[in-house]
Amino acid sequence: MKTPKNVFVCSACGYQTIKWLGRCPDCGAWNTMEETVPEVQAPAARTAVKSGNAPVRLDKYEMPEYMRFATGYRELDRVLGGGLVNGSVVLICGEPGIGKSTLLMQISNSLGKERKVLYVSGEESCGQLKLRAGRLSVSSENLYLLTETNMEAVLAQCDALKPDILIVDSVQTMYSDRFTSVPGSITQVREAALACITKAKNEGISVLLVGHVNKEGGISGPKVLEHMVDAVLYFEGERRQSYRIIRAMKNRFGSTDEIGVFEMTDGGLAEVENPSETLISDRPKNVSGNCAVCVMEGTRPLIAEIQALVTPTSFAVPRRTVGGMDYNRACLVIAVLEKRLGLKFYQNDIYLNVTGGLRLDDPSADLGIALALISGITDKILPDGLVAFGEIGLAGECRAVSHSDQRIKEAARLGFSHIVLPKKNEKKTLTKTGAALCGVSAVYDTLRFLRGKDTADESGN
Numbered sequence: 001m002k003t004p005k006n007v008f009v010c011s012a013c014g015y016q017t018i019k020w021l022g023r024c025p026d027c028g029a030w031n032t033m034e035e036t037v038p039e040v041q042a043p044a045a046r047t048a049v050k051s052g053n054a055p056v057r058l059d060k061y062e063m064p065e066y067m068r069f070a071t072g073y074r075e076l077d078r079v080l081g082g083g084l085v086n087g088s089v090v091l092i093c094g095e096p097g098i099g100k101s102t103l104l105m106q107i108s109n110s111l112g113k114e115r116k117v118l119y120v121s122g123e124e125s126c127g128q129l130k131l132r133a134g135r136l137s138v139s140s141e142n143l144y145l146l147t148e149t150n151m152e153a154v155l156a157q158c159d160a161l162k163p164d165i166l167i168v169d170s171v172q173t174m175y176s177d178r179f180t181s182v183p184g185s186i187t188q189v190r191e192a193a194l195a196c197i198t199k200a201k202n203e204g205i206s207v208l209l210v211g212h213v214n215k216e217g218g219i220s221g222p223k224v225l226e227h228m229v230d231a232v233l234y235f236e237g238e239r240r241q242s243y244r245i246i247r248a249m250k251n252r253f254g255s256t257d258e259i260g261v262f263e264m265t266d267g268g269l270a271e272v273e274n275p276s277e278t279l280i281s282d283r284p285k286n287v288s289g290n291c292a293v294c295v296m297e298g299t300r301p302l303i304a305e306i307q308a309l310v311t312p313t314s315f316a317v318p319r320r321t322v323g324g325m326d327y328n329r330a331c332l333v334i335a336v337l338e339k340r341l342g343l344k345f346y347q348n349d350i351y352l353n354v355t356g357g358l359r360l361d362d363p364s365a366d367l368g369i370a371l372a373l374i375s376g377i378t379d380k381i382l383p384d385g386l387v388a389f390g391e392i393g394l395a396g397e398c399r400a401v402s403h404s405d406q407r408i409k410e411a412a413r414l415g416f417s418h419i420v421l422p423k424k425n426e427k428k429t430l431t432k433t434g435a436a437l438c439g440v441s442a443v444y445d446t447l448r449f450l451r452g453k454d455t456a457d458e459s460g461n
Contacts, residue, residue, distance in 0.1 A: 008033040009186050036185055068253075072110025075261060075271045076103070078298075079233060079246050081254015084165075087204045088253065089197050091171075091225070093211040094235025099244055100210050102268050104167050105129075105138055112140030115164035118157070122149040122173030122183075136268040149183060151176045151192050155199060163205065168196060170210035171225075193228055226250060237357045243278075244269065245358065258298035276303035276414060279356040285384050289376030292387040292416065293368025294407040295360055301403065301410035303387060304358050306365070308372035309351040318346060324354025325369070326361065333369045333392055340396035340443055343377055350376075364401040366392035367420060371446055380450035385417035390425075396443045400424035405431045420449060 007016050011034050015026035023030050068083040077083045084090070094100050101124075108117045117140070121129055126145045133139070144161060148154050151174045158166060168174065174192035175183040182188070193209065200207045209229065226232050232250040237243055246260040261272040272278050280292060280303055289308040294301055306325075313319065322330045330352050337343050352369065354360055367390035375382050389407055391399040401407075404425040411419050412433035419435050426439030440446055 006035050009036050010034075011186060014186055014190070034186075036181060069115075071107045072113075073103075073107060073260075073271055074273075076107065076246065078258050078300075079248050079251075079254075079260045080231065081251055081258075084206050085230070085253045086206060087200050088230040089193075089200050089207045089209065089228075090231045090233060091209045091211050091229045092233045092235070093213055095213050098235040098237065099262070099264055099269055100235060101132070101169055102136065102264075103262075104169060104208060104210065105132055105136055106268050108143050108165075108167065109133075109136070109138040109140050111165055112142040114142075116142045116144070116161070117165045117167065118144050118146060118161055118163035119167045119169070120146045120148060120154050121169045122147075123170060149173050149175060151195050155195060158199060158205070165206045165208070166196065166199070167208045168192075168210065170212055171196075172212050189225060190228075193225055197228055236359065241357045243272070243357050255298055257296075258300070276301070276410060279303065279358060280305050280414070282355075286381055288379045288381050289372055291368045291372040291375065291382055293360070293365045294387055294389045294411055295362040295365050296403050296407070297362075299406075301406045302358070303410060303414055303416075304360060304365075305355045306360075306368050306372045307353045307355060308369070308376040310345070310348045310373065310376035311351075313347060313349045315349075319349040319351075321350070322352045324357070324359050325352065325365065329363070329366070330369060332394075333366055334373065336392055336394060336396055337370060337373060337443060341374070341447075343374070345373070345377065348377065363391040364389045364407075366390060367398060367422075367440070367446070370443055371420070371449065374446060375450060378450060382449060383418060385415070386420060386449060387411045387416040387418070388420035390420070390422040390440070392443060398422045398440050398442060398445075400428075404429055408433060408435070408437070411435060418449075420446070 007018055008020050009016050010024040010027065010029065011032045012029040013024060013027040015024050020033050024032055068085050070077050070083045092100050108119055111117050119129065124147070126147050129145050144163070146154070146157055154174070171192050172184045172189055175188045176191050176195070179187050179191060196207045196209060199205055211225070230252045231248060234247050234249055236245040236247060242264050244262040244264060246262070248254070248256045248258065250256065261275040262269040263272050283292070283305050284290060289310065291306050292303055293306055294303050320331065334345050334350065338345050367388040370392060371382060371388050389401060391401055393399055400422045404421060408419055408429060408431045412435045417435055418438055420438045420440060423439040423441040426437050429437065438449065
């Protein structure tokens with residue numbers, strides 16, 4: 001059978017077909033078929049199959065002396081699970097200009113104090129990299145720069161230099177002579193990542209890959225790239241804001257619940273060691289529709305600020321605009337307040353926002369969202385020293401959440417005088433602080449915390 005001139009490849013899973021399809025029959029994704037040239041392996045690149053690694057008994061295998069080492073940035077080490085693992089492959093993704101190359105150049109400086117680092121760039125020249133290094137005050141005798149896009153040439157330089165850490169910026173610019181497709185295609189991205197993974201596992205080199213992000217916010221290239229690497233880190237945050245958040249979407253050597261908080265400054269990315277204090281530093285006072293909430297990001301409690309603006313609508317269908325939280329979760333809280341408290345949100349436009357660029361996925365933020373909405377629609381001001389956490393059910397009940405003691409300690413440390421929490425958490429807590437604990441069993445109990453109501457017994461029943 002004659003080989004077709006062009007084939008259609010699914011950008012999500014790599015499925016190939018000779019004709020265009022609206023929906024991929026393998027993964028079910030819509031409008032992901034892209035036309036490309038069939039991959040043909042060059043005859044000169046075919047070599048004899050080499051014998052693989054021999055199996056090793058688990059009880060006979062000896063662990064390396066230093067299996068994990070610090071990167072020099074505690075916020076990044078927290079996300080990685082304690083540091084960078086020898087022989088691991090980490091994929092760092094984010095929007096253009098978010099700070100991926102800046103972070104890698106900075107950690108190259110700290111890692112270069114004890115280890116040999118090879119920084120491979122397929123997008124910038126050595127002169128441009130030198131300019132960035134000068135701006136970031138990066139100077140290390142063990143940091144080597146290489147401008148190359150050919151993967152075979154990169155591996156040859158690795159064999160000659162024998163670095164401890166390999167940084168590839170970015171994997172979409174790399175290509176292999178074994179295939180005829182252009183750099184950035186599905187096959188080239190997959191093969192470049194596979195070459196780096198093979199190098200890392202066989203020789204114990206830690207590899208950091210930079211991945212581009214497409215219009216939909218996913219990693220540019222096949223979805224299988226995420227399954228091949230050991231860890232996937234996402235940069236979050238707006239380029240117009242100074243704060244950046246690193247979140248692990250996959251981590252074979254640690255938790256995926258931790259986050260790292262950085263601030264973009266003139267001298268590069270700076271660690272934010274106390275995110276809670278930073279996020280609420282500009283919190284307004286004596287304003288309705290404002291409530292502080294305590295959520296858990298992995299093992300770290302964070303105090304965030306939720307703002308709610310409720311205004312009469314001039315449209316047939318009122319607007320619902322949500323930023324920094326799940327839209328469906330916010331609509332659920334609004335529906336519960338309408339049904340259980342009789343508040344007429346259906347006559348108003350609602351704007352919800354989490355300040356600081358933080359995204360709240362923890363259900364314990366429900367109680368803070370409810371208090372902000374009630375304060376916004378009634379125009380009653382909540383006490384400035386009030387913080388809330390708790391999950392709201394469809395019946396209007398307030399359910400207990402985990403790590404309540406850590407949340408209470410964090411709120412008390414930042415000077416909050418009243419902590420609104422579920423009734424069950426109040427009964428089980430063993431933490432003694434100067435803050436008054438205000439247990440609630442349903443959303444109706446939250447009405448007494450509005451200024452102008454009876455707040456004298458907030459710490460009571």
